[in-house]
Amino acid sequence: MPLLPLILFILVAAIPVALCVPRLPKKLRGCILALPAALAFALLAGPVAQQVLEAGSLRFSAAWIPQLQIDFALNLNGMGLLLALLVTGIGSCIMLYASGYMGDHPQANRLFAFLYAFMLAMAGLAMADHLIVFFIFWELTSVTSYLLIGFNHQDADSRRSALQALLITGMGGVALLAGSILLANAGGSWYLSELVEQQATILAHANYPGILGLILLAAFTKSAQFPFHFWLPNAMAAPTPVSAYLHSATMVKAGIFLLLTMLPIIGGSRAWFITLALAGGITLLLGGLFGLKQDDLKKILAGSTLAVLGLLTLLIGIGSDKAVLAALLFLVGHAFYKAALFMTAGAIDHETGTRDTRILSGLRKLMPWTAAAAILAALSKMGLPPFFGFIGKEYAYKASLYSEVGGLLTTVLVLGNAMLFALAIRSGIVPFINKPNTDALPKPRPHEAPISMLIGPLLLATIGILVGLAPQLIQPLIDSAHQSIAGTGELSAVKLWTGINLPLILSIVTVVSGFLVLKIRQPINRGIQKLSFPDADEVYDKVLAQILLFANWQTRLLQSGYLRNYLIIIISTTAGLITLKLLKFNDYPLYDGVEGLSAFSAVISVIMLFAIGLAVFTKSRLTALIALGVIGFGVASIFAIYSAPDLAITQILVETLSVVLFAWVVYKLPVFQEFSSKRTIRFDMILSATMGILTTILLLKSEALDMGNSISHQLSEWSYPLANGANIVNVILVDFRALDTLGEIVVLSIAAVGVWALIDSQRQKPTKK
Amino acid sequence: MHSSLLSISARYLSQLLFVLSLVVLYRGHNLPGGGFIGGLIAASAILLIALARNWDEALASLRFSPLNIIVTGLSIAVLSGIPGLIQNGAYLTGEWLPFFELPLLGKIKLGTPLLFDIGVYLAVIGSTIKCAHSLGMDIDESA
Numbered sequence: 001m002p003l004l005p006l007i008l009f010i011l012v013a014a015i016p017v018a019l020c021v022p023r024l025p026k027k028l029r030g031c032i033l034a035l036p037a038a039l040a041f042a043l044l045a046g047p048v049a050q051q052v053l054e055a056g057s058l059r060f061s062a063a064w065i066p067q068l069q070i071d072f073a074l075n076l077n078g079m080g081l082l083l084a085l086l087v088t089g090i091g092s093c094i095m096l097y098a099s100g101y102m103g104d105h106p107q108a109n110r111l112f113a114f115l116y117a118f119m120l121a122m123a124g125l126a127m128a129d130h131l132i133v134f135f136i137f138w139e140l141t142s143v144t145s146y147l148l149i150g151f152n153h154q155d156a157d158s159r160r161s162a163l164q165a166l167l168i169t170g171m172g173g174v175a176l177l178a179g180s181i182l183l184a185n186a187g188g189s190w191y192l193s194e195l196v197e198q199q200a201t202i203l204a205h206a207n208y209p210g211i212l213g214l215i216l217l218a219a220f221t222k223s224a225q226f227p228f229h230f231w232l233p234n235a236m237a238a239p240t241p242v243s244a245y246l247h248s249a250t251m252v253k254a255g256i257f258l259l260l261t262m263l264p265i266i267g268g269s270r271a272w273f274i275t276l277a278l279a280g281g282i283t284l285l286l287g288g289l290f291g292l293k294q295d296d297l298k299k300i301l302a303g304s305t306l307a308v309l310g311l312l313t314l315l316i317g318i319g320s321d322k323a324v325l326a327a328l329l330f331l332v333g334h335a336f337y338k339a340a341l342f343m344t345a346g347a348i349d350h351e352t353g354t355r356d357t358r359i360l361s362g363l364r365k366l367m368p369w370t371a372a373a374a375i376l377a378a379l380s381k382m383g384l385p386p387f388f389g390f391i392g393k394e395y396a397y398k399a400s401l402y403s404e405v406g407g408l409l410t411t412v413l414v415l416g417n418a419m420l421f422a423l424a425i426r427s428g429i430v431p432f433i434n435k436p437n438t439d440a441l442p443k444p445r446p447h448e449a450p451i452s453m454l455i456g457p458l459l460l461a462t463i464g465i466l467v468g469l470a471p472q473l474i475q476p477l478i479d480s481a482h483q484s485i486a487g488t489g490e491l492s493a494v495k496l497w498t499g500i501n502l503p504l505i506l507s508i509v510t511v512v513s514g515f516l517v518l519k520i521r522q523p524i525n526r527g528i529q530k531l532s533f534p535d536a537d538e539v540y541d542k543v544l545a546q547i548l549l550f551a552n553w554q555t556r557l558l559q560s561g562y563l564r565n566y567l568i569i570i571i572s573t574t575a576g577l578i579t580l581k582l583l584k585f586n587d588y589p590l591y592d593g594v595e596g597l598s599a600f601s602a603v604i605s606v607i608m609l610f611a612i613g614l615a616v617f618t619k620s621r622l623t624a625l626i627a628l629g630v631i632g633f634g635v636a637s638i639f640a641i642y643s644a645p646d647l648a649i650t651q652i653l654v655e656t657l658s659v660v661l662f663a664w665v666v667y668k669l670p671v672f673q674e675f676s677s678k679r680t681i682r683f684d685m686i687l688s689a690t691m692g693i694l695t696t697i698l699l700l701k702s703e704a705l706d707m708g709n710s711i712s713h714q715l716s717e718w719s720y721p722l723a724n725g726a727n728i729v730n731v732i733l734v735d736f737r738a739l740d741t742l743g744e745i746v747v748l749s750i751a752a753v754g755v756w757a758l759i760d761s762q763r764q765k766p767t768k769k
Numbered sequence: 770m771h772s773s774l775l776s777i778s779a780r781y782l783s784q785l786l787f788v789l790s791l792v793v794l795y796r797g798h799n800l801p802g803g804g805f806i807g808g809l810i811a812a813s814a815i816l817l818i819a820l821a822r823n824w825d826e827a828l829a830s831l832r833f834s835p836l837n838i839i840v841t842g843l844s845i846a847v848l849s850g851i852p853g854l855i856q857n858g859a860y861l862t863g864e865w866l867p868f869f870e871l872p873l874l875g876k877i878k879l880g881t882p883l884l885f886d887i888g889v890y891l892a893v894i895g896s897t898i899k900c901a902h903s904l905g906m907d908i909d910e911s912a
Contacts, residue, residue, distance in 0.1 A: 645801035653809035657897065660816055664905040723863055724878055725798040733803060734882040734889070738861040741885075742846055745892040749839045752896035759903040 003048050004060040004074045004127055007040045007084075011120040018112035021099070030099035030452040033112055037092035037119060044084050052081045053480050057193070059129070075129035075193045078480030082328070083257050084126040085477070086335050090249045091119045093456030097343050098241035100452030101350060111151055111239065118144035122250050125257065131180040131190050138176055138218070138258075141251050142169040148246060149238040161234040164540065168231045172221030176258075179214030182207050183266070195265045203269055212271055215262055223255025223309045226282040230536035233290065233302040240346030243298060248305050248338040256309065256331060259316045260324070260485050267319050273404070276317025281412045283310030288419030292517070293525045297345040297355040297427055301338065304381070304423040307416055308334045314409065315399060321486050323399035328481055329494065330392035332474070333380060333464065337389060340377035340460040341428055344370050347449035347457070348431060353442030357426060362436030366446050369454045371432040376461035378428020380468070382421045382514070383507065386496055388468040393417055393510070395494075397503035414510055421514025422521065471496060571691050578694045582701070591703035601641050608634035621666050629659040646729040772821070779821035783830070786814035794890050798878070804886035808893025815898055824902060835899040842891025849884035861885070 014036035021033050051058050057077040064072045076084065098115065102108035121140035128134035143166070150162030184190045186205040187198035195202070202208060219225070224232035235247050246252070259267075259276070266272070284307050291303020308330070315327040347370045348363065349355045364371040380387035396417075400409040438444065448454075467473050471494040478494060498504075517524070558569060608631050615627035632655030639648035676684075715736065716728050725731035733741050790811035797803030819827035831838070853862030865880035 646803070646806070649801055649806050650809070653806060653813065657809065657813060657816065657901075660813075660820065661901055661904055664901070723882065724865060724880070725882070727797060727799050727801060727803070729801075730797045730803040730886070731882075733805070734798075734886045735861075735863045738850070738882070738885055741889060742850075742861070745846060745889050745896075746843060748896045749843060749892055752839065752899040753836070755900045756903040 002060050003043060003051075004058060004076060005062075007043050007048070007088075008120060008124060008127075010036050010040050010043075011116060011123055014116040015113050015120075018116050019109045021112055022104075022109045030096045033099045034092045034095040036116070037088050037095050040119075040123065041085065041088035041092055044081065044088060048076065049081060049085075049477070052076055052078060053476055056480070056484070060127075061129075069190060070132050071130060072133060073130040073191060074127040074133070075191070076127045077193075077484035078477070078482070079257070079260055079328075079484045080126040082332070082477055082481040083253065084123050086253075086332070087119060087122040087126065087250050090335060090339050090460070091115075091245065093339070093343075093459060094241050094245040097244070097346070097453050097456040098239075100450045101241050101346055102239070107151075111148070111242070114144055114147045114151070115241070115245065118148065118246065118251070122254065125254055129191050129193055131184055131192065134192070135173070135177050135180055138222075138254065139170075139173045141254055142166060142173055142222075145169065145235075145246055145251055148242040149235045151239055151242065152237065155237070158237040161231070161237040165231045165235050167544075168221050168228050168540075172218040172228075172255075175214040175221075176218035179211050179218060182211045182214065186211060187265070192261060192265070199265055199268070202266055208266070208269070209271070212266055212269070212275075215258070215266060216275055219255040219258045219262075220279060220313075221255070222258070223252050223313065224283070224306055225255070225279045225309065225313055226286055227536060229283055229286060229306055230540060232306055233299055234537070236296075236298045236302050240298070240342060240349065243302075244339050244342030244346065248301065248342050249335040252305065252309055253331065253335070256312050256316070256327075259313065260327070263316060263319055263324070263485055267316075273317050273319065276313050276319075277409065280310045280312070280314030280317055281409070283307070284314060284412060284416035285419075286310070288416055288423065289524070289528060291423045291426075292419060292521050293528070295357050297348065297357060297360075297431070298342070300357070300423055300427045301342055301345060304420055304427070305338060307420055307423075308338070311396065311413065311416055314412070315396060318399055318403040318409070320399060320403060321482075322395065322402060324485050325478070325482055325494075326392065326395035326399040328478055329388075329395050332467075332478070333388040333392040336460045336464040337377040337380040337387075340373055340457040340464070341381065341424075343453065343457040343460075344374035344377070345427065347453050350453070351443065351446040351449055357430055359437060359440045360431035361434045362432070363446070364432040366436060366438075367432075367448050369458065370449055373454065373457035373461045374428045375432060376465060377457065378424045380461070380464040381424035381428065383417060383510065386465065386468045388464050388471075390507070391468060391471060391494060391496060393507060394498065394503045397506045401502060410506065414506055414513065417510045418513035418517050421510060422518040425514075425518060468496060568687065571687055575687070575691050575694055578698055582694070582697060585701065588701045590697070591700045598641065601638055604634050604637050604641075619672060621669065621672050622663075625659060625662050625666060628662075629655055632658075644729075646727070775821040779817050783814040783817050786817070787811055790814065790890075794886060795883070797886060798882065804889030805893055807886075808890040809897065811890070812894050812897035812901075815894070816901055819901070819905065824905065827898075828902070831898065835895045835902065837895075838891050839895030839899065842888045842893075842895060844888070845891065846885050846888025849881045849888060852881050 017036065018033060021029050024032060048058060057075050059076075060072075060074040062072045064070050095112070095115065098108075098112065102111060105111070118141060121137050121144055124137035125134065125141065128137055146162050146166040149165050150158050152158040183195065183202065186202050186207050187195040188201075189195055189198065202211070205211075221228045224230075232247060232252065236243055238247070287303050287306025287308075287310055289303075290306060291300045294300045294303060312327050312331060312334075315323045315330070317323075345355060347367070348360065351367060351370075352360065352363070354360065376387075380389035383389045383393040396413055397410060400406055400413050403409060438446070475494055560566070611627045611630035611634065615624045615631070618624050618627065632651065636648045636651035636655065639645075639651055712728075715732060718736075719725055719728045719731045723731045723735040725735070790807040793802035793810060794804055794807030795802075797807065815827050815831055818830055828834075833841075850861035852864045854860045856862070856864055861881075863880055863882045865878060868876055868878050871877050
């Protein structure tokens with residue numbers, strides 16, 4: 001089996017394995033659970049990486065829906081490889097961690113299975129080449145994220161947060177689909193790898209603003225960019241392994257991944273730069289400020305994740321070679337330290353029972369290993385040398401300094417980084433220093449977390465310092481990713497120390513102002529509170545409420561429950577549409593219809609007209625019923641005259657049966673009474689007459705239409721030799737178009753069951769007074 | 770409303786109608802008829818009994834419950850497409866047994882389209898009777 005589908009297959013197979021894991025002995029669980037992810041990681045890091053680094057990409061394609069030009073096309077380039085490695089590598093740490101964290105939770109297996117489904121979606125996203133395949137994996141990440149955020153489904157807050165995340169990212173998913181279709185039309189290809197060559201065409205295309213808007217909407221909702229940032233902090237309702245995995249290291253990076261993928265396709269325009277820089281900058285500052293006012297460890301981390309996502313968006317907005325390199329470095333560094341910090345936050349929560357930074361202190365003695373991991377990760381996040389976080393920050397400054405409006409962007413970056421610095425101290429260092437305050441903790445005598453919960457964060461934090469000291473370790477990977485985005489961009493070696501220059505001075509400024517921010521945190525919070533910005537979360541609630549109100553209103557309007565209203569709506573809609581068409585085809589002549597009319601059918605028509613009059617004006621239900629029957633039989637005889645025996649027989653039978661059924665029910669109805677006002681009657685008359693006239697005109701005009709070759713001739717030729725039947729109608733029903741018939745009898749059966757259910761439920765319900 | 774004349778004639782008439790429905794079902798492939806029409810005729814045979822006598826007898830003459838008939842009909846129709854899928858790679862393609870001659874009946878053609886039509890026939894009977902029974906049950910009880 002080729003490598004790419006093999007990796008996906010391993011992750012699919014992991015889902016049932018994950019479901020069974022809680023039945024294994026406790027010691028084995030972590031290893032078995034992490035095994036598939038580790039295996040996928042090993043395959044990616046070994047043979048796949050080798051091929052991608054050599055050839056630039058690894059392809060796979062299988063036919064899927066050839067009629068629609070959709071095939072299961074995968075193309076793993078450097079950027080995708082980087083994402084896939086992060087997803088599976090951090091994924092295996094998370095799996096190990098989750099097995100310890102969830103302990104004996106009765107539904108832990110569900111969580112594990114969801115996590116693997118999510119991992120599959122992300123790995124698929126990284127590999128997808130066909131836009132539709134990309135979209136499907138994209139949606140799968142939204143759905144699995146919904147299930148994971150709502151894991152504690154008995155909690156109303158969890159459910160709300162899960163739905164919120166689903167609605168916001170789902171909206172982005174729809175936008176992505178629409179944008180992809182426009183993009184494929186504009187660029188003339190469904191494949192990302194081919195669209196790259198069409199950048200100039202797409203940028204000049206008339207639909208470019210629409211494409212850009214839709215794709216950015218998708219990326220912004222997924223990566224929680226302003227104004228869609230509010231769902232991410234709420235998503236912290238999920239269990240910590242989920243937050244560590246989805247909402248810091250991977251899923252929110254899907255939006256960034258989309259932006260990076262689209263940069264060489266639709267990027268580089270003025271609108272791209274302005275939108276991304278603006279949204280990214282605002283999110284960066286907003287996320288920082290949000291984090292500063294929180295006391296919950298996870299919410300602090302959520303704030304800093306928002307800030308980092310904003311920073312990345314800003315860098316991609318700049319879009320230069322340097323900026324892309326900086327974004328990649330920052331992205332990798334962030335994935336390492338943020339996942340580690342989340343996991344240590346979870347470990348603290350697990351052992352002490354709280355995540356409140358006001359209570360937590362002095363834990364370094366009680367949980368030394370957790371403290372080591374957290375402090376290492378926090379130092380990287382603070383952007384101090386020799387950690388990897390430092391490199392990312394330096395390169396970001398370099399990129400922004402050389403860009404347009406560099407002064408402004410650099411100021412925003414310095415401000416954002418200063419806040420990140422302060423947040424890192426609060427989330428990764430404060431809980432461990434000073435004196436222990438064990439009395440205030442909900443769980444007495446906290447101790448070190450189990451080893452399964454330590455391996456992941458320690459590993460990630462160590463990697464953070466390792467690649468910081470020796471960036472050449474991941475240089476080829478970064479280069480390959482860089483090349484897949486920037487094309488033939490010049491590659492320079494990533495270095496920790498680049499001499500004393502402006503970025504280094506800015507770094508020092510960042511550190512100083514970071515301490516300053518930490519000091520004046522309270523005044524800042526008070527100041528913001530006074531400004532009283534509209535809270536995005538409240539806006540979401542209001543908008544949602546309005547949408548529900550509208551849905552309610554239009555449902556009540558259309559589904560009023562009165563048969564009369566339904567008929568009016570259906571008939572007037574039909575009449576309106578027919579009028580529209582008739583106006584459009586004004587120049588078709590009216591058919592006089594004289595030659596087709598035989599004496600026999602004229603007589604029947606007169607009888608039918610008489611019956612119609614009787615049905616309308618009679619005061620007796622039974623008379624009306626019989627009159628309707630007469631009309632039906634009249635129609636049947638007209639069918640018979642124009643040699644359609646099957647139709648005629650069916651019509652007669654249906655007519656008979658409905659008259660019989662009607663007669664049955666008629667006894668149950670109350671005495672016939674006149675309820676309608678004169679006005680209603682007049683309105684109904686006009687509507688019916690309009691509909692009748694329009695239908696007549698339509699039929700008379702349709703005679704003049706040339707519909708091209710009629711299919712009936714061909715069908716009658718085929719009927720006997722191909723289907724062994726001389727009755728074309730029946731052959732069409734049971735052979736040529738049997739699938740339609742199958743659908744019809746299914747509908748018929750559902751209708752019968754529906755009638756039964758409706759009437760029976762009415763019967764069983766005691767009548768209310 | 771009980772009429773002895775109707776009640777007695779219904780017993781014979783309904784059987785006649787039922788046989789007629791089978792004939793119409795079979796000959797549908799070459800002459801006017803088919804599963805839909807046949808099903809309606811058979812359903813009217815049952816309705817005739819219900820009208821002339823009562824629902825209990827009508828349902829008893831049906832042997833199986835209308836819901837079961839619907840399910841059987843749908844299953845037959847769905848399954849009848851599978852031979853075509855295996856033989857031809859397309860679902861619901863007609864597949865025929867070799868034709869043979871029978872005395873009196875002439876050339877006999879048996880194939881999946883006929884099977885499909887039988888499915889339609891049963892689904893139509895079941896649905897019609899289920900609807901009619903749901904609507905008409907109360908009258909029977911109050912009478």
